[in-house]
Amino acid sequence: MAEADAAGEKLLIIGGGSNVLIGDEGFDGTVVRVETKGNSYHVDACSGGMITVAAGEDWDEFVEWILGKGFVGLETLSGIPGTVGASPIQNIGAYGHEVSEVIARVRTWDRKAGAYKTFSNSECGFEYRSSVFKREKDRYVIIDVTFQLKNGEMSLPIKYEELARALNVKLEDRVLVEQVRKAVLSLRALKGMLLDKKDHDTWSAGSFFVNPIVSADVAATLPADAPRWPQADGRVKTSAAWLMERAGVKKGDCFEGAGVSTKHVLALVNNGNAKASDLIELARSSRKAVKEKFGISLEPEVQ
Template identity: 55%
Template sequence: MDLADLTTLRLGGPARNVVDATTEAELVEAVRVIDEAGDPLLLVGGGSNLVVADEGFDGTCLRVLTRGVDVVLDACSGATVTVAAGEPWDPFVARAVETGWVGLEALSGIPGSVGATPVQNVGAYGQEVAQTIASVRTWDRYDRVVRTFAAADCGFAYRTSRFKVEPRRHVILSVTFQLGLGDLGTPVAYAELARALGVEVGERAPLAAVRQAVLALRSAKGMVLDAEDHDTWSAGSFFTNPVLPADAAAALPAQAPRFEQPDGSVKTSAAWLIQHAGFGRGHGDGPARLSTKHALALTNRGGATTEDLLRLAREVRDGVRATYGISLEPEPVLVGCEL
């Protein structure tokens, strides 16, 4: 099977072997057998964060298709919700909003599976999963035991975690979220979302309104999957927003976005850097181009190869470095290829 069929970029050559795991027991057993055989392993959920080489993957692709949502309600602590790693993320967020579970509403429209969200500490519009994750249950491939990590032990930071730092060790089995109960979302922390909702930053809005506003904002940027829209044939944001020391941030142009961080560092916008380095929306002259809706997404316009995409990524990265002295880092996982 070509991995292009399993990724939102629709790129990537064949895997030597493909195995499906539909239960936690099947997932653990498959990983154990693959590891004992010494076979390279590639875990695939929604395929929304993978860039796979044209040559494919010389190993076993294990599709995580586990399902299950277990809920414990308490009037004081709210909803404790344990979700199987293979559950699709956005339908789970939709259920949370419909049910009155508070804390995930601004993460609407993000593709992929629940089990992938702790790895990158997925975030958008002022929310991160780290804010609501209580624990992550994993299979430890080194010690061959099931381990549960409390949120404090997950090493969450901007777009990273211990699961990203040690990518070959942990297979996420399920994620437990601690969510509030109510009709209003958490205080809106993102100015663009606040404007869309007609509220001030720090104010709250109905859960359903937050979800609809986020979906509309993401759709306008080509960040909600649509098979007919090539702007969504992407891995979402291809580069992470750079977090700079204060002195490096001071060297940016005055109009560059700046977001002060608790440790004194400054986060700026990768999309702004890309556009102001001369790479506008739709940039490119081949089948791989920047999205016509958002400069941070690299897209397959149909017929692209992974090398086409990487060539474009290198051009953008090198252009930003030459203009601003900042090296952009890719957000997706690169399989069998590199920038």
């Protein structure tokens, strides 16, 4: 990368590529895929486990492995596609928890400075589905991520209603981590969020849009039954899927070779012969419908 940058070459750096949509014209440059492997960890009686993982490791394989080693904290993030290196960029999250809760530090290659740089958790600038690495996406390349996890058999508190119902427990209850992982994988499969090569409904990048966070005034204009999750800064998060469905976007809608999943309206899928332009047009029309109905602009999660 340093040599390519010095030569002024155009670079596209990806991990698993699960959150990237490549245009029909391709990329006029060099694609670098991060496939570095390896991990190390040590256990401390006070701090628990400090686990450093190479950026190219598969995310869900790492989650399964670390839960099997007796650590807790990543169970609700089971089944998310992509690599470990992508996890801090997006600040991936699911079912009430985010990876920023357990990241201790992130080691990067700073392309601008031409040197390695390590970020503490507070320096990562974590926000909902964002970080300094996403906001300056062409500058930092993730080398490895260090997680701080607790030892134990019981999960983090259950904070998501749907998951609590699936586990038949109350919010804030703790259950065995393997039960949480099993329930999360089951829920994701029902929504078409686990890849099945035989099922076009799973040929997607997962959720195409992030849940919007709006001002309290904007949230007050939404219908009474709109989901609302108050944020620490006074703003309110609502559901992108709810907005899309109320704006007339339906599961199974199609445009050329692209479609809205029949299982989950947030997933835009390849029905077998989709072009990138088909998906872009479907996303554009979905955003337009929500903007016209509610005055809210949906932000794509897929880049």
